[in-house]
Amino acid sequence: MNVMERLCPSSYDEASRMLHEASTGGNTAIVGSGSRDAWFPPARSPVVALDSAALSGIVRYTPADLTICVRAGTPLADVQAALGREGQRLPLDPWPQGTVGGLIASNDNGPLRTRWGGVRDALIGVRVALPNGEVARFGGDVVKNVAGYDLTKGYVGSAGAFGMIVEATFKVQPQPARGTSTALSGTLDAVAAAWRALRERALPFAAIEVVRTEDGWTLYALAEGDGVIVERLIRECGEAARNAGCSTREAGHDEVVEQARKPAGARTWLRVGVPPAQTASVLASLAPDQRAVARPWVGIVEIFGEALGEDGLMPVLRGAVEARGHAHVRRADDGLRRLLGWWRIEQIEGGRTMFPMLKNALDPARRCNAGRTIYDQLDEG
Amino acid sequence: MSEQPSNFIARLRAVVGDDGLFTEPQQLRLYMYDGSIDRALPMAVALPRTAEQVAGVVRLCHEEGVFLTPRGAGTGLSGGSIPLCGGVVLSTARMKAILAVDTENQTVTVQPGLVNLDLTKHVAPLGFQYVPDPSSQGACTIGGNVAENSGGPHTLTGGVTTNHVLEIELVMADGERVRIGSPAPDPPGPDFVGVTCGSEGTIAVVTQILCRIVRKTECVRTMLAAFDSCRAASEAVSAVIASGIVPTAMEMMDHTALAAIEAFSHAGYPVDAGAVLLLELEALREEVEDAAPRVVEICRANGASEVRVAQNDEEREALWKGRKKAFGAMGRIGPSYYVQDGVIPRTRLPEVLERVEEAARKVGLRVANVFHAGDGNLHPLILFDDRDPGQAKRAIAAGEEILRACVEAGGSITGEHGVGMEKRDYMVLQFPEATLAAFTAFRDACDPGHTLNPYKLLPSGLGCAEGGKRQKTMTQMQELAERNAAVGDAY
Incomplete structure (x- = not known):
C-alpha cells in the first residue's frame, strides 16, 4: 500500500474533517495498530491514511450498567484492564493485540466465541466519522435499542469500508470467579464423540477448543464460574472422556488461550467457517502437515502451518464451500496467495446486492478502504 | 400508476390466485389495525403462499409505484404494519411452515408467518427452545419479529431476535430474491443479517428464516419479591447485578399494574405492594441453587417485604401468566x-x-x-x-x-x-442529523421509490442533510399516496 500521508486525528470532528478532505482528493485508508492489516487485501493505492492512535481512552463506564464506551483507537488490552479493575470483562478474546476499532472491522474472535458469541453480540453502538464530513452515531449505550436501522452491525466485518469507527459501546459482564480447563486427548473420533456428548447435555462451557497435536487430538473444555459450577463441569468432562475413550488432564486456564493464538504466528493461515456439525469432517480432511485449532460447537476451524502447499489446501477450501460455509485465507506467501486468493464463500448474491446499498449510503464515492472486503472488490471490479 | 386500477388488481390476482387476494371492504377493514392506536385502509390484501408469489407482488408494486406494507400477525405496537398511504398489504399469514429442523446444528428453517410460540412448541419435545419470547408470542410471527428485532422478558442473558437469526431469504424492493447470512459462523464481510433485523419492512420482505435454537436449560427458578416502592425494587435490581448474578429475567410491575393484573389473571400477586419484581434464574442446578438464596437475601436487604419462590412448574407458570397477560389486563382499570x-x-x-x-x-x-x-x-x-x-x-x-x-x-x-409510524418524529430526540441522514440514505439506496412500508421509521418531514432530495421524495410520496387513494376509490 502506497501511503502518501498519515494523519492522526485527535477528535471525532477532526477525524470527519480529515476523512472528508482526504476522500475528496482520492482514496483513504483507515488504520489502527496494524496488527490485523495483513489479513485483508491492501486498500487501493495511493492513499491518505487515517490513524486512530490518538483517539484512545475510555469515554464512559458505569460498572452497574454493565456497559462501557471507549474510543476506537483504544487497545483492547487497555479496555480489559479497566474492566478487570471493577471485576468485569468484555467476553471477547481474539488475537490480543490491536485496537477496538480494528477488532470490530475485522470481526475477529477467540475461544470465548463458543459461549458468549462474537463482536456483533457484544457491540451495542458505534460513532463513526463519515467521508461526507459528518459524525454519525448508530445504536447507543443501552442494551436494548431498536430505534432506526441497526447500522452498527454493518460495521462488524466492514474492514473500514463505511468510514472510520471513532467510538464503540459494548455490553460487558462480571468476571468469573474461576476458570480452568480439562484437556481430553485421543483420536479425532474419540474427541468428536466427547464434544458432541458435552454439547447434547447443554453444559455452559466458556470455550470448547480442539487442537491437532503431533500425536493426535486434544479437546480443551474451559469451565468458568463459581467453584461448584467449575467442579460440576470438570466432572462432566471426566464422564464424557471415559465414555469416548479419551485420556484427561487438568490444563489450567492459559494453555487453551495459548493454543488458540498459535495460528496467528504461522506463515500460512486459513480460517474456515462451516455449520458446526461439519467441523469433524473438515478436521478429518486435513493433510498431515496442516495443523489446526477448531471451535466445534461454533463451526470455526483455523488451519495453519509453515509453508503449506496449494495441493493440500484446495480440498479444504472446496470442502468449506460444499458444506455451505466459507474460508478466509488470512496469511499466505505471495505465490500461494496468487493461487488461493483471499476468500471462498458458498453464496455471494445477497451481499453483492446489499453491500452497494450500505456503500451508497455511507461512502457513495467509494474512497474508504477501497478493495479491502470480499464485496467491495466485486462492487468496484 | 401507468394503467387502470382494475388492471392492477387483475395482475395482482394473477400472481397470488383468486383465494390469495382480499379486496372487499369488509375484508380490508380487518387490516386497518395493529396493536397501536393508528388506523388506515389498504386497497387490497395479498396473501402469498410462496416466496415466488411474494417476489411477484413486490415486483408488481415496484413497477407500478404502488405502496406495499408487509404484515405478520399485526401485533406490533408502533403502527409498523398500518398501510398508512393505502396500497397493498402483504400478509404472510399463509406462509407458516416449519421447513426443516436440524438438531445437530441447532437450527430451524421457517417461513415468516410462523407464530413464535409454535416454533418453541415444535422443538420442545426434542429438548430445545427458541429464546426470544415477546409477550405476544402466542400470536406474533417470526417474520414480524425479524422486522421489529423483537425482544421479550428473557433478553437480559438470551439476547433479542438478531442474536438468534443466522440466515434470511429476502425479496428486495425491486423483487430480486437474495439470501444473506449463513448457516456457518461469521461469514466474511459486513453483518447484513444484523442490518436487516429491525428494518421494519422498509428495505425488503422476509420469505424464509434460519433460526438458532438452544437446548433447554437444566434448572429454572422463578421468584417474586414485593417492595414498598419502585425505587426500592429498582435498587434491588442494581444490587443483584452488582453481586455478579445476571438473572435471565427481571420484570417489574408497579402498584397500579398489580391491581389490574391480579383482577384479570388471579396469579396470586400481592396487590398491596408498591412494586413487585419477577426474577428468573436459568442455569445448571448447582449454579441456581447457589444463586437463588443470594438473590432472596439481596431482595430482603433492599426492603422486600415478601419473597416467594415458585416450587414447581405450575407455580412458575402462574407467576408468568400474570406478567405475560399484563397489557390485556389494563382493560380492568x-x-x-x-x-x-x-x-x-x-x-x-x-x-x-x-x-x-x-x-x-x-x-x-x-x-x-x-x-x-x-x-x-x-x-x-x-x-x-x-x-x-x-x-x-x-x-x-x-x-x-x-x-x-x-x-x-x-x-x-x-x-x-x-419506531413504525408512532415514534418516527421522536427520532430527532435521539439521533443527530448526521445519523438520520445516513438512515435516509440507506433507505433511498435500498428502495429509491420508498414503496416498501412508506412513512415508517424515518422522521416524516425532516430535511436531513440532503434537504432538497428528501423534499422531492416527500412530494413524490404525496402524489403516490393520492394515486393509491384513487386506485382504492376506483375499485
Missing part, C-alpha cells in the same frame, strides 16, 4: 392505554420512573408500569379514555415527555416495539 417503550441505563431507573409518574400527573392521567427492569426497558401504560379526543392527545403528550426523559438519561425511544 381504563378503557384504553397508550404504551411507551423507552430504554434507559439500568442505574437511572429510580429517577426516570419518577419522571414517568410526573409526566402522567401533569396531564391528569394515570400510568401503570410493567417492564423489563433488568435491561432498563420501560413500558409505561398511560391509561385514558379513547372516546375523549382530549384525553388521547394528553396521553400522547405524556408519552413524548417520557421518551424525552429516556433520551436525556442516555437511552433510547424504543427497545423492542419499533
Whole structure:
C-alpha cells in the first residue's frame, strides 16, 4: 500500500474533517495498530491514511450498567484492564493485540466465541466519522435499542469500508470467579464423540477448543464460574472422556488461550467457517502437515502451518464451500496467495446486492478502504 | 400508476390466485389495525403462499409505484404494519411452515408467518427452545419479529431476535430474491443479517428464516419479591447485578399494574405492594441453587417485604401468566392505554420512573408500569379514555415527555416495539442529523421509490442533510399516496 500521508486525528470532528478532505482528493485508508492489516487485501493505492492512535481512552463506564464506551483507537488490552479493575470483562478474546476499532472491522474472535458469541453480540453502538464530513452515531449505550436501522452491525466485518469507527459501546459482564480447563486427548473420533456428548447435555462451557497435536487430538473444555459450577463441569468432562475413550488432564486456564493464538504466528493461515456439525469432517480432511485449532460447537476451524502447499489446501477450501460455509485465507506467501486468493464463500448474491446499498449510503464515492472486503472488490471490479 | 386500477388488481390476482387476494371492504377493514392506536385502509390484501408469489407482488408494486406494507400477525405496537398511504398489504399469514429442523446444528428453517410460540412448541419435545419470547408470542410471527428485532422478558442473558437469526431469504424492493447470512459462523464481510433485523419492512420482505435454537436449560427458578416502592425494587435490581448474578429475567410491575393484573389473571400477586419484581434464574442446578438464596437475601436487604419462590412448574407458570397477560389486563382499570417503550441505563431507573409518574400527573392521567427492569426497558401504560379526543392527545403528550426523559438519561425511544409510524418524529430526540441522514440514505439506496412500508421509521418531514432530495421524495410520496387513494376509490 502506497501511503502518501498519515494523519492522526485527535477528535471525532477532526477525524470527519480529515476523512472528508482526504476522500475528496482520492482514496483513504483507515488504520489502527496494524496488527490485523495483513489479513485483508491492501486498500487501493495511493492513499491518505487515517490513524486512530490518538483517539484512545475510555469515554464512559458505569460498572452497574454493565456497559462501557471507549474510543476506537483504544487497545483492547487497555479496555480489559479497566474492566478487570471493577471485576468485569468484555467476553471477547481474539488475537490480543490491536485496537477496538480494528477488532470490530475485522470481526475477529477467540475461544470465548463458543459461549458468549462474537463482536456483533457484544457491540451495542458505534460513532463513526463519515467521508461526507459528518459524525454519525448508530445504536447507543443501552442494551436494548431498536430505534432506526441497526447500522452498527454493518460495521462488524466492514474492514473500514463505511468510514472510520471513532467510538464503540459494548455490553460487558462480571468476571468469573474461576476458570480452568480439562484437556481430553485421543483420536479425532474419540474427541468428536466427547464434544458432541458435552454439547447434547447443554453444559455452559466458556470455550470448547480442539487442537491437532503431533500425536493426535486434544479437546480443551474451559469451565468458568463459581467453584461448584467449575467442579460440576470438570466432572462432566471426566464422564464424557471415559465414555469416548479419551485420556484427561487438568490444563489450567492459559494453555487453551495459548493454543488458540498459535495460528496467528504461522506463515500460512486459513480460517474456515462451516455449520458446526461439519467441523469433524473438515478436521478429518486435513493433510498431515496442516495443523489446526477448531471451535466445534461454533463451526470455526483455523488451519495453519509453515509453508503449506496449494495441493493440500484446495480440498479444504472446496470442502468449506460444499458444506455451505466459507474460508478466509488470512496469511499466505505471495505465490500461494496468487493461487488461493483471499476468500471462498458458498453464496455471494445477497451481499453483492446489499453491500452497494450500505456503500451508497455511507461512502457513495467509494474512497474508504477501497478493495479491502470480499464485496467491495466485486462492487468496484 | 401507468394503467387502470382494475388492471392492477387483475395482475395482482394473477400472481397470488383468486383465494390469495382480499379486496372487499369488509375484508380490508380487518387490516386497518395493529396493536397501536393508528388506523388506515389498504386497497387490497395479498396473501402469498410462496416466496415466488411474494417476489411477484413486490415486483408488481415496484413497477407500478404502488405502496406495499408487509404484515405478520399485526401485533406490533408502533403502527409498523398500518398501510398508512393505502396500497397493498402483504400478509404472510399463509406462509407458516416449519421447513426443516436440524438438531445437530441447532437450527430451524421457517417461513415468516410462523407464530413464535409454535416454533418453541415444535422443538420442545426434542429438548430445545427458541429464546426470544415477546409477550405476544402466542400470536406474533417470526417474520414480524425479524422486522421489529423483537425482544421479550428473557433478553437480559438470551439476547433479542438478531442474536438468534443466522440466515434470511429476502425479496428486495425491486423483487430480486437474495439470501444473506449463513448457516456457518461469521461469514466474511459486513453483518447484513444484523442490518436487516429491525428494518421494519422498509428495505425488503422476509420469505424464509434460519433460526438458532438452544437446548433447554437444566434448572429454572422463578421468584417474586414485593417492595414498598419502585425505587426500592429498582435498587434491588442494581444490587443483584452488582453481586455478579445476571438473572435471565427481571420484570417489574408497579402498584397500579398489580391491581389490574391480579383482577384479570388471579396469579396470586400481592396487590398491596408498591412494586413487585419477577426474577428468573436459568442455569445448571448447582449454579441456581447457589444463586437463588443470594438473590432472596439481596431482595430482603433492599426492603422486600415478601419473597416467594415458585416450587414447581405450575407455580412458575402462574407467576408468568400474570406478567405475560399484563397489557390485556389494563382493560380492568381504563378503557384504553397508550404504551411507551423507552430504554434507559439500568442505574437511572429510580429517577426516570419518577419522571414517568410526573409526566402522567401533569396531564391528569394515570400510568401503570410493567417492564423489563433488568435491561432498563420501560413500558409505561398511560391509561385514558379513547372516546375523549382530549384525553388521547394528553396521553400522547405524556408519552413524548417520557421518551424525552429516556433520551436525556442516555437511552433510547424504543427497545423492542419499533419506531413504525408512532415514534418516527421522536427520532430527532435521539439521533443527530448526521445519523438520520445516513438512515435516509440507506433507505433511498435500498428502495429509491420508498414503496416498501412508506412513512415508517424515518422522521416524516425532516430535511436531513440532503434537504432538497428528501423534499422531492416527500412530494413524490404525496402524489403516490393520492394515486393509491384513487386506485382504492376506483375499485
